[in-house]
């Protein structure tokens with residue numbers, strides 16, 4: 283099976299009806315860029331930068347260290363785009379206790395991801411400068427996690443302007459970045475016009491979108507059986523987000539685990555998704571599904587699945 287999939291490495295990801303699909307990699311460290319290329323990724327759709335911050339005692343990475351790390355990832359991808367997500371710490375991704383107090387009432391609903399970044403502007407500006415500087419070495423997309431509120435969006439954009447001004451003042455080179463937001467809180471999916479107004483692209487984080495839509499802690503084994511990507515409410519948020527982006531010509535990807543699940547590839551194609559970001563190990567298997575798919579017949583079927591009482595059951599029907 284592995285050998286058979288390996289033969290698809292250089293086959294373009296195009297459906298039977300000629301739709302070109304973008305297959306991107308999720309990475310955690312700059313060195314993972316090599317594995318992404320070897321797996322046939324057309325870029326990095328999600329570089330989880332928090333892995334540079336985790337497991338550090340006493341001191342977080344400074345601007346220079348972060349810049350070197352992001353630059354290694356950018357150069358490692360040989361001119362393909364690299365989507366660097368600003369830190370998403372907290373909840374299932376804690377920092378060392380010496381760096382941050384992890385005792386929060388309810389970490390998944392607490393000072394996590396962009397909320398933590400906005401609460402510590404010096405740390406956030408340091409990261410933004412490092413990312414902007416790395417963009418001088420190749421195409422970089424800057425992705426912001428866990429946004430929900432217009433005020434957070436405006437504060438984030440103001441910080442990015444500040445980071446550029448700092449670099450201008452220091453006379454340090456930096457590059458242009460495309461700006462994107464994760465859609466991973468139901469409130470974000472339900473106020474999409476706001477996100478379409480401020481961002482160049484969107485990326486749907488289904489891991490958290492499922493967690494927050496269903497009120498199921500993604501790390502809690504005792505409720506894991508209720509964690510369901512195919513709940514009609516989850517599918518509605520995913521389907522509507524993709525449809526609205528497409529209607530407005532805005533790039534949209536899925537970068538949660540759903541994107542790498544071969545049993546969901548046809549459904550996501552039917553919902554109009556054309557960009558998938560996943561663990562590199564999944565890329566060829568997803569490509570195989572794409573090569574066998576005909577999106578013109580999948581659209582009506584996907585709509586039926588989404589509105590069924592039991593979408594998992596409906597998916598088994600033609």
Ligand code: PEP
Nearest residue numbers: 466487488489490537538
């Ligand atoms: C997600 O929430 O789907 C996602 C891609 O981000 P993370 O898993 O890092 O929270």
Ligand code: MG
Nearest residue numbers: 466487489490
């Ligand atoms: Mg997430």
